[in-house]
Amino acid sequence: MTKLLTIQGGKPLQGSVRVRGAKNLVPKAMVASLLGSSPSQLRNVPEIKDVEIVTNLLTIHGVKVEADVDTGDLTLDPSQMRTAEHSEIDAHAGDSRIPILFCGPLMHRNGEAFIPDLGGCRIGDRPIDYHLEVLRTFGAVVDKQATGIHITAPKGLKGAKLELPYPSVGTTEQVLLTAVLADGITELKNAAVEPEIHDLIAILQQMGAIITVNTDRTIRIEGVERLGGYKHRAIPDRIESASWASAALVTRGDIYVQGAAQRDLSAFLNTYRKIGGEFEVDDGGIRFWHAGGQLEPLVLETDVHPGFMTDWQQPMVVALTQAHGVSIVHETVYENRFGFTEPLRRMGASIQLHRECLGSNPCRFGQRNFLHSAVISGPAELQGADIDVPDLRGGFSHLIAALAASGTSRVTGIEIIDRGYEHFMDKLHALGADVELTER
Numbered sequence: 001m002t003k004l005l006t007i008q009g010g011k012p013l014q015g016s017v018r019v020r021g022a023k024n025l026v027p028k029a030m031v032a033s034l035l036g037s038s039p040s041q042l043r044n045v046p047e048i049k050d051v052e053i054v055t056n057l058l059t060i061h062g063v064k065v066e067a068d069v070d071t072g073d074l075t076l077d078p079s080q081m082r083t084a085e086h087s088e089i090d091a092h093a094g095d096s097r098i099p100i101l102f103c104g105p106l107m108h109r110n111g112e113a114f115i116p117d118l119g120g121c122r123i124g125d126r127p128i129d130y131h132l133e134v135l136r137t138f139g140a141v142v143d144k145q146a147t148g149i150h151i152t153a154p155k156g157l158k159g160a161k162l163e164l165p166y167p168s169v170g171t172t173e174q175v176l177l178t179a180v181l182a183d184g185i186t187e188l189k190n191a192a193v194e195p196e197i198h199d200l201i202a203i204l205q206q207m208g209a210i211i212t213v214n215t216d217r218t219i220r221i222e223g224v225e226r227l228g229g230y231k232h233r234a235i236p237d238r239i240e241s242a243s244w245a246s247a248a249l250v251t252r253g254d255i256y257v258q259g260a261a262q263r264d265l266s267a268f269l270n271t272y273r274k275i276g277g278e279f280e281v282d283d284g285g286i287r288f289w290h291a292g293g294q295l296e297p298l299v300l301e302t303d304v305h306p307g308f309m310t311d312w313q314q315p316m317v318v319a320l321t322q323a324h325g326v327s328i329v330h331e332t333v334y335e336n337r338f339g340f341t342e343p344l345r346r347m348g349a350s351i352q353l354h355r356e357c358l359g360s361n362p363c364r365f366g367q368r369n370f371l372h373s374a375v376i377s378g379p380a381e382l383q384g385a386d387i388d389v390p391d392l393r394g395g396f397s398h399l400i401a402a403l404a405a406s407g408t409s410r411v412t413g414i415e416i417i418d419r420g421y422e423h424f425m426d427k428l429h430a431l432g433a434d435v436e437l438t439e440r
């Protein structure tokens, strides 16, 4: 059975949606529970696919996971841990990148780990060379096999001096989850400092870890012998919040995002204001709306935190198709994150892709053959189209383009959107969207 979403566009989205814990924190917080000698409690957990995948992976490793989907409370008890079969891990890895973060905790607890083929969005090559390099420096032995990668630590894991070629989020998390129980001190230079990393550090500190973050992207971790459980409320999802904000702009609507946190959206809110979007912050969330005038074009470059996040880029590009004039977007985090613009062009948007760096941020893709800059001319009158969702954020962008377009769009592959947008169909209905889901 495939799901088909039919969208009649042209209605402004209006109303309120609730955003819960961050997709890019919650699964990692769940993995961290493996390091504890007692149960952990995580609050504000959303019902999204990546949480389901990590729940299954933890369960096959003997962790008892109890969830209350209404309150979003999760209890994770690792006291009966066991080693899972490679075939079991493969079967449950799904379309997520999280399995690679099990390495450190599993080596500490079971002496070995297995990395299956990883999922995640197809927005670039997404190699794992930094991960394997840091694990080797901790003392792990990496054995690449036909079905995946087997990792052992025959002499234990020892603190290390590390420096990343690029501030990779996943590799920084790999280092944190490995170093906290390693023997001795780890120093990581050029670390990622995204809000989700700080939240993971807060969790590890509650468990008993000793971690210092310096202002120069250096993280110092003093290994300890034992960690306990944690009790933590996950930070809200800043990507989902920004996505609904873009939806308000594109559809000329007005959306209150309950749970959105200004602190983690700073770069996005500056851009939102410059394009002509309005927002108002209160204790419970942020209201986003289209002020009624014309939207202004922008020059935008994605970057690591505290820059404009790459996962905000795709919905924002749809908003820029509605701005009066020429906008430029330079994607510096992933080499191939503009594939989603092809359906937008079919819908009537004017977007040209370029191999050159159209911006001044240092970028790894400039002298290579990657279409990683976009020139967008607006405003475009979008028409409905048939679309197959390519990836999580690209898919959400297509939904909001279709909601703003005249006529009917038929969208397949929407299951991908469940990876990061909790109950998005219910939310679209609540916002007054004319959408219908059928199975065929």
Ligand SMILES: CC(=O)N[C@H]1[C@@H](OP(=O)(O)OP(=O)(O)OC[C@H]2O[C@@H](n3ccc(=O)[nH]c3=O)[C@H](O)[C@@H]2O)O[C@H](CO)[C@@H](O)[C@@H]1O
Pocket: 023, 024, 025, 097, 098, 124, 125, 126, 127, 128, 129, 130, 131, 132, 166, 167, 168, 169, 170, 171, 192, 310, 311, 333, 334, 335
């Ligand atoms: C589950 C999760 O949290 N996903 C987020 C995480 O992905 P993820 O942790 O995979 O992203 P990274 O920060 O590691 O990747 C950044 C860049 O580093 C490169 N790289 C990374 C690792 C490596 O071993 N070798 C290498 O070359 C990647 O190809 C990419 O070009 O951070 C990204 C950047 O904020 C976000 O877009 C993703 O939503």
Ligand SMILES: C=C(OP(=O)(O)O)C(=O)O
Pocket: 023, 096, 097, 119, 120, 121, 123, 239, 311, 392, 393, 420
């Ligand atoms: C790229 C993303 O996620 P992942 O790393 O899980 O593919 C995303 O959330 O936009």
